[in-house]
Amino acid sequence: xxxxxxxxxxxxxxxxxVLRSMQEVAMSSQEASKMxxxxxxxWWGNNxxxxxxxxxxxxxxxxxxxxxxxxxAELVKAREAQGQRLPALFCFxxxxxxxxxxxxxxxxxxxxxxxxxxxxxxxxxIKVNQHRRVIESLIHSxxxxxxxxxxxxxxxxxxxxxxxxxxxxxxxxxxxxxYIRLALVGEKMGxxxxxxxxxxxxxxxxLEEAERLNVVPRLGVRARLASQGSGKWQSSGxxxxxxxxxxxxxxxxxxxxxEAGHLESLQLLHFHLGSQMANIRDxxxxxxxxxxxxxxxxxxxxxxxxxxxxxxxxxxxxxxxSQSDCSVNYGLNEYANNIIWAIGDACEENxxxxxxxxxxxxxxxxxxxxxxxxxIIGVERNEYTEATPPAEDAARPLQSMxxxxxxxxxxxxxxxxxxxxxxxxxxxxxxxxGYSSGTFNLQERAWAEQLYLNMCHEVQKQLxxxxxxxxxxxxxxxxxxxxxxYVNFSLFQSMPDAWGIDQLFPVMxxxxxxxxxxxxxxxxxxxxxxxxxxxxxxxxxxxxTTMPMPEYDRRTRRCWASSWLAPIRxxxxxxxxxxxxxxxxxxxxxxxxxxxxxCPTRAIPWRICCSMCSWIRIRC
Numbered sequence: 001x002x003x004x005x006x007x008x009x010x011x012x013x014x015x016x017x018v019l020r021s022m023q024e025v026a027m028s029s030q031e032a033s034k035m036x037x038x039x040x041x042x043w044w045g046n047n048x049x050x051x052x053x054x055x056x057x058x059x060x061x062x063x064x065x066x067x068x069x070x071x072x073a074e075l076v077k078a079r080e081a082q083g084q085r086l087p088a089l090f091c092f093x094x095x096x097x098x099x100x101x102x103x104x105x106x107x108x109x110x111x112x113x114x115x116x117x118x119x120x121x122x123x124x125x126i127k128v129n130q131h132r133r134v135i136e137s138l139i140h141s142x143x144x145x146x147x148x149x150x151x152x153x154x155x156x157x158x159x160x161x162x163x164x165x166x167x168x169x170x171x172x173x174x175x176x177x178x179y180i181r182l183a184l185v186g187e188k189m190g191x192x193x194x195x196x197x198x199x200x201x202x203x204x205x206x207l208e209e210a211e212r213l214n215v216v217p218r219l220g221v222r223a224r225l226a227s228q229g230s231g232k233w234q235s236s237g238x239x240x241x242x243x244x245x246x247x248x249x250x251x252x253x254x255x256x257x258x259e260a261g262h263l264e265s266l267q268l269l270h271f272h273l274g275s276q277m278a279n280i281r282d283x284x285x286x287x288x289x290x291x292x293x294x295x296x297x298x299x300x301x302x303x304x305x306x307x308x309x310x311x312x313x314x315x316x317x318x319x320x321x322s323q324s325d326c327s328v329n330y331g332l333n334e335y336a337n338n339i340i341w342a343i344g345d346a347c348e349e350n351x352x353x354x355x356x357x358x359x360x361x362x363x364x365x366x367x368x369x370x371x372x373x374x375x376i377i378g379v380e381r382n383e384y385t386e387a388t389p390p391a392e393d394a395a396r397p398l399q400s401m402x403x404x405x406x407x408x409x410x411x412x413x414x415x416x417x418x419x420x421x422x423x424x425x426x427x428x429x430x431x432x433x434g435y436s437s438g439t440f441n442l443q444e445r446a447w448a449e450q451l452y453l454n455m456c457h458e459v460q461k462q463l464x465x466x467x468x469x470x471x472x473x474x475x476x477x478x479x480x481x482x483x484x485x486y487v488n489f490s491l492f493q494s495m496p497d498a499w500g501i502d503q504l505f506p507v508m509x510x511x512x513x514x515x516x517x518x519x520x521x522x523x524x525x526x527x528x529x530x531x532x533x534x535x536x537x538x539x540x541x542x543x544x545t546t547m548p549m550p551e552y553d554r555r556t557r558r559c560w561a562s563s564w565l566a567p568i569r570x571x572x573x574x575x576x577x578x579x580x581x582x583x584x585x586x587x588x589x590x591x592x593x594x595x596x597x598x599c600p601t602r603a604i605p606w607r608i609c610c611s612m613c614s615w616i617r618i619r620c
Contacts, residue, residue, distance in 0.1 A: 035513045037540045038548050040319025044506050044538065048095055048368050049564065055514025055550075057562070059371070061094030073511040076373055076560060086560070087374035087489045093137035095369040100143045102332060103313075103361060110336040116344045118307075118354035123148045123170050125311065126157060128362030138365070139164045148172060148360050152179045155186070162191045169193045170220070170308065170360070172243075172270075175202050181209050188215045194268045194306070196220035198243040203253060207260055220268030220308065221245060221253060223293045227273065227286040244271070250293070254300050266302050268358075269294050272310030275363060278323045280330035283312060284338045291346035298352050307343055308358040315367045317504045317565055318538055326504040326543075332364075372494050372563040373510065377526065378486035384457045385450060397430040398444060401451055408458055417459050418473060424455045456481055475545070482546040483521040491525045491532045495563060499531055506538045507547060510560040517548035 035051050036042050047063040056073040060066055072090070079088065100122065107120040123146035124138055135157075138145055145165050149155035150173035158169055159182075169191055171183045180202070186193040195217060197203055210217040224244030245253060257263045271290045277283050287309060297304050313335055314328035323329050330338075339357065347354050387405060390398040404423050407415065431448045434440045440448075460477050463470045497503035507523060522545075525532035537547040 034516070038517055039506065039508045040538050040540060041506075041508075043319030043321060044316050044565065045319075046368055048092075048098075051513045053514075054511075056511045057508075057513070059092060061092045062098050064098070072371065072373070072562070073560070076510065087372065087494065089494075090371045090373060091133070092369050092371075093133065096134060096137045096366060097141035097143070099365045099368060100138055100141050100145065103336075103359075103364065104143050106332040106336040107340065107357070107359075109333065110340040113337070114340050114344050116340050116354050118343075119356040121146050121167050121356060121358050122365070123168065123308070123358050123360050124365060125150065125172075125360050125362040126154050127151075129366045130154070130157065134366060134369075135161055136164070146170065146358065152176075152182060155179065155182055159186050159189075159191070162186065167192075168306075168358070170268075170270075170358070171195050172198065172222070174199075175205075177205050177209065180205050181213070184209055184213050184215050184217060187218055188213060192218065194218050194220045194308075196222050196268065196270050196308075197245065197253060198222045200245065200249055200252065203256055207262065210262075217262065217265050218267060219257075219262075219265045220270050220306070221250060221266060222270045222272070223247075223250060223290060225271050225273070225286055225289050227282070227289045250297075251300075254297070254302060258301075263302060266297075267304060268306040268308055269297065269304050269355075270308035270310060272360070273312050275311050276314040276325070276328075277312035278314055278325060278328050280328075280334055280338060283330075283335065284342060287339050287342040288346075291343050294343070294355065295346055295350045295352065298350075305355055306358055307355040308360065309339055311360045311362060313359065313361040313364040315363055315565060317506060318543060319506070320542060324543075367565040370564075372489070373560055374487050374489040374562075375560055376485055377488050380484040380486075382453050382481050382483070384454055387451055387454050388447075390444075390447065394444070395434070395439065397427045397434070398440075398448060401427045401431075401448060401455075405451060405455060408455065417462055417470075420455065421459055421473065421477075424452055428452050453481070478520045478544070478546045479522075481520065483519055483549070484524055485521045485549075486524050486526060489525050490527050491534065492527065492529070495534070498534055498536075502536070504536050504538065504543065506564045507534060508538075508562060509549065509552070510562050512550040512552055515550035517550050519549045519551060520546035521549045522546055 035055075041049055041051065048060055050058050050060065050069075052058040052069070052071060054071070054073075056071050059070045059072050060068065061070070062068060075090070076086070076088075080086070103122055104120070110116070111118070111120065121144055124135070125148040126135060127148075127150050135147075139161060144167050146167035146169060147158040147161065147165065148170040149158045155169075155171060162169060169183075169186060171179070171193060175183075175195070175198075180195065183193050183195050184206075195202075195206055197206070197219060206217055206219070222244040224246050254263070254266070257266055269290065271286065271293075273282060273286045290307075290309070294304055294307060313332075316328050317326040318324060320327045321329055339359070343357060344354060346352075390402055394402075401424055404420055404427070408420055428448055431440055431445060435442075435445045456477050459473070460481065463474050463477075465471070465474060491499050495505060498505060523534045534547075535545060537544050539548060
């Protein structure tokens with residue numbers, strides 16, 4: 001076993017180090033297709049990320065302008081050439097704007113297809129990502145956009161940006177008197193602020209503060225549905241959910257407002273099944289149930305004008321288009337079609353007007369726009385070495401392991417691969433026990449462990465991935481033989497969901513993708529906590545406990561590790577276990593494919609041409 005843990009300094013490449021080498025061999029279309037399948041980029045990348053002819057990851061911030069592409073590996077090299085260090089979080093605001101346009105376009109097509117007369121607004125929940133540049137990029141996209149707040153602090157941020165948007169503000173979450181007063185002040189300022197009643201205790205405070213401020217409140221009600229989704233956030237929906245009013249409480253709310261003379265203030269119906277809804281059937285079921293609330297409220301004389309279906313639009317982190325917790329079995333068009341059809345059908349059946357549809361999609365808007373890039377600082381590999389026989393008087397477990405090794409190389413032997421593996425594992429176990437009791441010395445233990453690694457290599461070579469019976473052994477050996485790659489980042493700072501709730505994120509190298517992925521690896525952070533490791537990876541066959549890796553040069557470690565669709569709600573979390581806190585770099589490009597990076601904490605702008613150009617300029 002080799003152990004290489006020396007620290008690596010950033011590249012000292014000069015200004016011309018980012019120029020495309022004329023001697024590099026372009027990747028064939030067959031190799032490109034193989035790598036796309038290996039990492040499922042075609043699915044989770046959503047046309048924003050791809051592998052170019054050099055085997056590098058390329059970024060297309062706006063798929064409507066496919067010629068404007070950025071070679072991410074060259075971008076990182078340019079950053080290092082300027083003396084900047086990794087890790088870094090690269091942000092592409094154009095992707096934010098394209099996601100917003102795509103969702104709006106999907107609902108526009110659905111409304112046209114089903115003859116739906118109501119409007120549609122996407123309301124962005126800022127708890128998903130509160131960074132000012134994210135919010136302003138969405139607001140300045142030119143698309144209609146509303147903002148959602150779930151706390152007093154978020155509402156203050158929303159009101160600060162409300163003048164830039166012509167849409168609505170939705171107030172969810174726990175509401176005390178100060179929160180309610182602030183929302184009513186926003187309404188008095190001329191904003192369209194919906195206070196969503198989620199607990200019966202809130203309505204009395206709302207009416208008191210509205211009278212004191214002499215303002216007519218604009219109210220919504222969150223219905224607690226019987227329908228419940230599945231997945232990590234399923235507790236957000238269903239009868240046991242934390243928020244929302246049951247059917248009896250909805251009736252009580254209507255009567256309270258009627259008696260107070262504020263029945264016309266109740267204008268919005270809201271429900272929320274949970275974040276990251278994997279199954280479109282769960283979404284359709286929830287919308288149909290909530291549509292009945294819309295119908296029944298109209299029968300009670302409540303003029304509901306807005307139908308807020310909440311969040312739930314998921315992201316396919318795996319790229320498998322499945323119902324697993326980290327994937328979705330639908331696309332934007334199917335999502336929009338199911339919502340518009342269910343609401344429109346209920347309205348047509350009961351002769352009711354089509355309400356304005358609101359979705360609170362945050363994850364699906366922001367997830368794709370960030371890429372976490374970090375450098376490899378250490379590698380530990382399990383290497384194959386030439387086997388040597390034990391001493392003639394060696395103990396029986398050592399002799400048994402050697403006999404198994406010789407038998408594996410005999411022709412015509414009919415013992416199964418699994419049997420060889422099991423025999424060697426039992427012998428190694430006996431040697432470990434004997435070492436603890438003093439029967440075996442350190443040299444004998446090291447010899448046995450190295451011979452076992454050689455056996456694993458030999459078994460691996462004879463396994464067939466297409467044989468289902470071999471898959472469990474392949475997975476076991478890949479995990480046992482995987483390289484340990486130490487990456488300059490903190491899992492708890494940059495990917496807390498991977499540790500806290502086993503959320504999967506696509507992780508892969510930035511370059512070397514024109515080579516076959518011959519090795520397997522696990523990524524470890526540099527914190528002092530043993531939990532600082534990524535446990536699951538996207539694989540072409542689904543989810544694996546090791547990551548496929550092309551061969552890489554351990555001396556230069558030019559194969560950066562990168563994570564896409566990184567955690568969003570916790571993007572402002574702080575790290576208390578290490579100093580590997582990534583700087584945030586915002587990349588903005590024009591249609592001419594020029595790219596400009598800016599760091600909010602350091603005034604170091606660059607101007608870089610994209611990978612389609614034959615030259616590159618860097619300016620500090």
